[in-house]
Amino acid sequence: MINANILKAFGLDPATCEAKKFGSGHINNTFLLTSANGERYILQRINTYVFREPDVIARNQRLAADYLAKHHPDYLFITPIATVDGEELHREGEEYWRMIPFIPGSTSVDQADTPKQAYEAAKQFGKMARFLHGIDLREFRASIPNFHNLTLRYSAFQESIRHAKEDRKAFAAELTEAFLRHSDIAVTFESLKTDPQFTDRLMHHDTKINNVLLDKDTFEGICVCDLDTLMPGKIISDLGDMMRTYLSPVSEEERDFSQIAVRDEYFEALMRGYLSEVGGTLTETEKAHLFYAGKFMIYMQGIRFLTDYLNGDVYYPVKYPEHNYDRAKNQLTLLQRLIEKEPALQQVIDACLRQPA
Structure with missing residues (x-):
């Protein structure tokens, strides 16, 4: 169960938003969110034992995103969705959360089969x-x-x-x-x-x-x-x-x-x-x-x-x-x-x- 404050921080209604565990990663906790209007997002709790400074992750991604937007504007580079307060990370107690877009029509595989x-x-x-x-x-x-x-x-x-x-x-x-x-x-x-x-x-x-x-x-x-x-x-x-x-x-x-x-x-x-x-x-x-x-x-x-x-x-x-x-x-x-x-x-x-x- 995801704390309602986390969903609200990203502008989602906890009463109408569905969350399911997602993916096969072992580091961060990852969820697939589906809002009332059918839009989907990826929500992650960053593992702060592995990543001691989550703000460094956010800053590195932002610097890269800004460079790519300027030099290669058509390149798909996944960046976090800002909170309602304009932040790329939401802190809930000692936890750091981020939300990123779900890419429709996509899949991933855990091993190279071909x-x-x-x-x-x-x-x-x-x-x-x-x-x-x-x-x-x-x-x-x-x-x-x-x-x-x-x-x-x-x-x-x-x-x-x-x-x-x-x-x-x-x-x-x-x-x-x-x-x-x-x-x-x-x-x-x-x-x-x-x-x-x-x-x-x-x-x-x-x-x-x-x-x-x-x-x-x-x-x-x-x-x-x-x-x-x-x-x-x-x-x-x-x-x-x-x-x-x-x-x-x-x-x-x-x-x-x-x-x-x-x-x-x-x-x-x-x-x-x-x-x-x-x-x-x-x-x-x-x-x-x-x-x-x-x-x-x-x-x-x-x-x-x-x-x-x-x-x-x-x-x-x-x-x-x-x-x-x-x-x-x-x-x-x-x-x-x-x-x-x-x-x-x-x-x-x-x-x-x-x-x-």
């Missing part, structure tokens, strides 16, 4: 990156500081190894050593992050396929959604997260590691979709590290899972004692599958870069 879906989603993320290329980043702040800072994540991983309880350290010894053998991925990030040719951009940072709205009939891309993590970052964040979550037929929860694979046709589809939009804006350094994006993101997520296992499962919710261990092993397997195919997949990237935008 190469076309991967292509359409990647194309939408690429289009947003292209349209936001050149925006002044100085006024933007991180909604989650150090979210994709592999240097920090690797340091936390090393710390967890030093302080883990002996039983967990012993159980995970082989997996820990396997991740340490890939530490060159963290070393590469350390050198890249200060390279002036590895430019900062306004990135989405959470490019799972369910953060793109698709046409419910044709599955063609409509727009990007869920913009909470829109903040300055590197191209490898968005591209890497797509590679991590689109390429395998199974998710990070899969315990039958034999099912983990890198599907070539999905790799080609997402690269073609993404680079057809953003490719013309890339520096030579960025182009040289497009394949690295997948290694970067998969490795970072893998060591985050293993770090949490070694620390006693203090961050990610678990359903059984080895849950985070299995998630980490899943990601290591995906990383190995990706690296095995590097020569062939790099040829795909090269071909996509040669295509005219």
